[in-house]
Amino acid sequence: MKNGKLRIRPLTFPFTLSLNQVFPPKDDSISLSSALQHYIASDSPSQGQKIHTHLLKIGFIPNTNISIKLIILHIKSGCLSFARQVFDQMSKPTVSAYNYMITGYLKQGHIEESLNLIHKLVFSNEKPDGFTFSMILKLSTTSSNRIPSDIGKQVHTQILKSNVEPDDVLFTALVDSYAKNGKVGYARTVFDMMLEKNVVCSTAMISGYMKQGCVRNAEDIFEKTFDKDTVVFNAMIEGYSKLLETAKRSFEFYIDMQRLNFHPTISTFVSVIGACSVLSAFELGQQVQTQIMKTMFFTDVKLGSALIDMYSKCGRIEDARGIFNHMPEKNVFSWTSMIDGYGKNGNPHKALELFNKMQRELRIKPNYVTFLSALSACGHAGLVAKGWEIFESMERNYSLKPRMEHYACMVDLLGRAGSLHQALEFILGMTEKPGSDVWGALLGACRLHGDVQMAGVAANEIFKLSSDGRPGAYVALSNTFAAAGKWEGVSEVRELMKERGVSKDTGRSWVGTNSGLCGFHVGQKM
DNA sequence: GACGCTCTAA
Numbered sequence: 001m002k003n004g005k006l007r008i009r010p011l012t013f014p015f016t017l018s019l020n021q022v023f024p025p026k027d028d029s030i031s032l033s034s035a036l037q038h039y040i041a042s043d044s045p046s047q048g049q050k051i052h053t054h055l056l057k058i059g060f061i062p063n064t065n066i067s068i069k070l071i072i073l074h075i076k077s078g079c080l081s082f083a084r085q086v087f088d089q090m091s092k093p094t095v096s097a098y099n100y101m102i103t104g105y106l107k108q109g110h111i112e113e114s115l116n117l118i119h120k121l122v123f124s125n126e127k128p129d130g131f132t133f134s135m136i137l138k139l140s141t142t143s144s145n146r147i148p149s150d151i152g153k154q155v156h157t158q159i160l161k162s163n164v165e166p167d168d169v170l171f172t173a174l175v176d177s178y179a180k181n182g183k184v185g186y187a188r189t190v191f192d193m194m195l196e197k198n199v200v201c202s203t204a205m206i207s208g209y210m211k212q213g214c215v216r217n218a219e220d221i222f223e224k225t226f227d228k229d230t231v232v233f234n235a236m237i238e239g240y241s242k243l244l245e246t247a248k249r250s251f252e253f254y255i256d257m258q259r260l261n262f263h264p265t266i267s268t269f270v271s272v273i274g275a276c277s278v279l280s281a282f283e284l285g286q287q288v289q290t291q292i293m294k295t296m297f298f299t300d301v302k303l304g305s306a307l308i309d310m311y312s313k314c315g316r317i318e319d320a321r322g323i324f325n326h327m328p329e330k331n332v333f334s335w336t337s338m339i340d341g342y343g344k345n346g347n348p349h350k351a352l353e354l355f356n357k358m359q360r361e362l363r364i365k366p367n368y369v370t371f372l373s374a375l376s377a378c379g380h381a382g383l384v385a386k387g388w389e390i391f392e393s394m395e396r397n398y399s400l401k402p403r404m405e406h407y408a409c410m411v412d413l414l415g416r417a418g419s420l421h422q423a424l425e426f427i428l429g430m431t432e433k434p435g436s437d438v439w440g441a442l443l444g445a446c447r448l449h450g451d452v453q454m455a456g457v458a459a460n461e462i463f464k465l466s467s468d469g470r471p472g473a474y475v476a477l478s479n480t481f482a483a484a485g486k487w488e489g490v491s492e493v494r495e496l497m498k499e500r501g502v503s504k505d506t507g508r509s510w511v512g513t514n515s516g517l518c519g520f521h522v523g524q525k526m
Numbered sequence: 527g528a529c530g531c532t533c534t535a536a
Contacts, residue, residue: 040528065527072528099529134530172531203532234533267534274535305535336536369536 036069046077052086064090068097075104095126102135111144130164137173141180152177152186168194172201179208184217199227203235210239215246233257234267241275250275251284266297273306282314305333312341332358336370343377351377352386368400375409379416387413408437415445420454436465436473443473447480452489455480 032051039048052070055062062070067090074083087093087101098121105114118136121128128136133155140151148154156174159166166174171194178187191197191205202225209218222228222236233253240249254264254272264272269292276285289307292298304327311320324330324338335358342351355374358364366374371394378387391410394400402410407430414423423442427434439461446455455477462473474497481489 037528069528076528096527096529101529103529129530131530138530167530169531174531176531198532200532205532207533229532231533236533238533265534270534300534302535307535309536331535333536338536340536367536373536 032066033069036066036073040069040072040076045073046079048073049077049079049082052082062086062089064092064094064097068094068100071097071100071104075100078108080104080108080110093124093126095121095129095132098124098126099129099131099135102132106135106138111139111142112146114139115144115146127162128158130167130170133159133164134170134173137170137177140177149181152181152183156190168196168198168201172198172204175201176204176208179204179211182212184208184212184214197225199225199229199232203232206232207235207239210235210242213243215239215243228260228262230257230262230265230268233262234265234271237268238271238274241271241278244278247275247278264291264295266300266303269295269297270302270306273303273310277310277313280314282311282316282319285310285314299328301327301329301331301334304330305337308334308337308341312337312345315345317341317345317347330364332364332367332370335364336367336373339370339377340373343373343380346380348377348381348383352381352383355390365398368403368406371400371402372405372409375406375413379409379413382417384413384417384419404432404435404437407432407434408441411438411441412445415442416448418449420445420449420451424454424457434461436462439465440473440476443476443480447476447483450480450484452480452484452486 035051036048039045039051042048052073055070067086070086071083074080074086083101083104087097090097098117102114102117102121105111105117114135118128118132118139121132136155137152140147140149140155152174155177159170159174164170171190174190175187178184178190187205187208191201194201202221206218206221206225209215209221218236218239222232225232233256237250237253237257240246240253250272254268257268258264269288272288273285276282276288285307292303297303304323307323308320311317311323320338320341324334327334335354339351339354339358342348342354352374355366355370355377358370359366371390374390375387378384378390387410391402391406394402394406407427411423411427414420414426420442423445427438427442430438439458443455443458443462446452446458459473459477466473474493478490478493481487481493
């Protein structure tokens with residue numbers, strides 16, 4: 001029977017399908033289609049995979065419709081490679097076939113494969129549709145160096161050129177992509193173009209603003225959001241939790257949302273715990289932990305890692321370890337939090353011990369951040385040789401190309417140990433152009449060892465890199481002069497800062513009192 | 527015609 005000429009045979013589901021029932025005439029596509037549909041909609045799609053096995057056995061060539069259903073079936077069963085086989089055998093995969101495959105890869109975290117398919121689609125005769133565009137935009141929000149950061153703009157242009165009429169979802173994806181790539185202005189333009197703004201796009205806009213520190217704008221959008229839900233509250237709480245100045249507001253929102261009958265979720269708790277670490281408010285953190293224990297979230301690995309981090313940032317490393325030990329599931333995040341905690345709490349040897357343990361015994365792959373924590377631990381312990389060994393193992397054993405932060409960490413390590421010239425040599429030998437963090441690490445080491453001359457070199461490089469008047473390097477240079485007792489140097493730098501219009505914000509601290517947290521700055525009287 | 531959007535740890 002040819003495709004399209006089908007004999008209709010109604011089937012009633014559910015019933016137990018025997019393969020012979022499905023294919024009495026060899027390729028009755030309607031019954032085949034319904035059978036596949038049945039399994040796709042069922043809770044056990046993998047049962048339907050037998051149909052594919054049977055089709056292969058009898059040498060059946062599926063048409064487009066059947067192929068797509070097979071792809072959906074395999075993806076739902078978690079077998080991407082089978083889905084891909086079907087896809088590859090399609091003579092002319094349709095855009096929806098591409099879309100299903102791309103989503104499948106995306107959901108399982110196979111970023112590379114989804115990018116490859118998008119590439120393939122672009123060079124095929126098929127036109128990407130709204131689904132494709134939204135997936136590309138979604139991809140632009142995951143970090144991958146294969147995705148250019150202006151991809152949002154490119155997709156935006158393509159949408160305008162194509163016949164795709166953007167709907168709410170596509171608009172939101174566009175807003176989110178711009179917002180996450182630091183283009184809040186563009187995000188806002190698209191946001192304002194939407195006639196009816198729902199809570200989802202408001203949330204995307206809010207977290208974009210929060211990420212840029214535009215708290216007022218985020219609050220403005222929040223106020224105007226009428227269909228508020230848990231997620232938008234969480235976005236506000238998360239945004240507030242990042243900054244010392246606003247972290248207190250996280251708690252207000254946390255209370256507010258509950259008063260309005262929105263139940264806190266894992267994300268809520270993670271952010272609130274984050275606010276506690278920013279505020280070093282460990283007692284508050286303990287109270288939140290008690291709250292968490294009352295929910296079913298206490299075994300969550302993200303929450304566990306957040307708690308480890310909170311306790312170690314509050315200097316309660318043993319409490320952090322307690323959480324770590326009791327976590328039923330640990331991943332690279334939890335291990336890294338613990339390693340980092342030991343490193344920052346004056347126990348670098350314990351940090352390195354855990355770093356070894358996770359690799360040797362548990363075969364957990366360290367990632368960029370883990371290496372950062374391990375390198376920084378070496379720095380604190382003054383273990384230069386160990387630091388080199390770890391730095392080199394990144395690429396050799398794990399194919400992780402050191403990033404700017406790792407270089408900065410190595411410079412810090414060498415510098416702290418007093419090998420300033422070796423540190424400079426290391427910087428000059430870098431394949432990439434050293435960033436201001438790298439020079440900043442050298443500058444810090446110069447201050448430590450009173451090398452005014454090299455401090456000048458480092459500071460100069462930082463001035464060249466940051467034309468935005470960032471005060472850090474000036475202050476560090478001035479402190480270097482001060483530490484070396486060269487007061488004329490100090491005033492020179494101060495003059496230079498005035499001349500270039502650089503100002504340093506007044507430092508502030510927080511202290512817990514009976515009436516809550518209280519902020520104060522240098523020189524302030526109670 | 528089942529595919530696409532917002533908040534979550536180091």
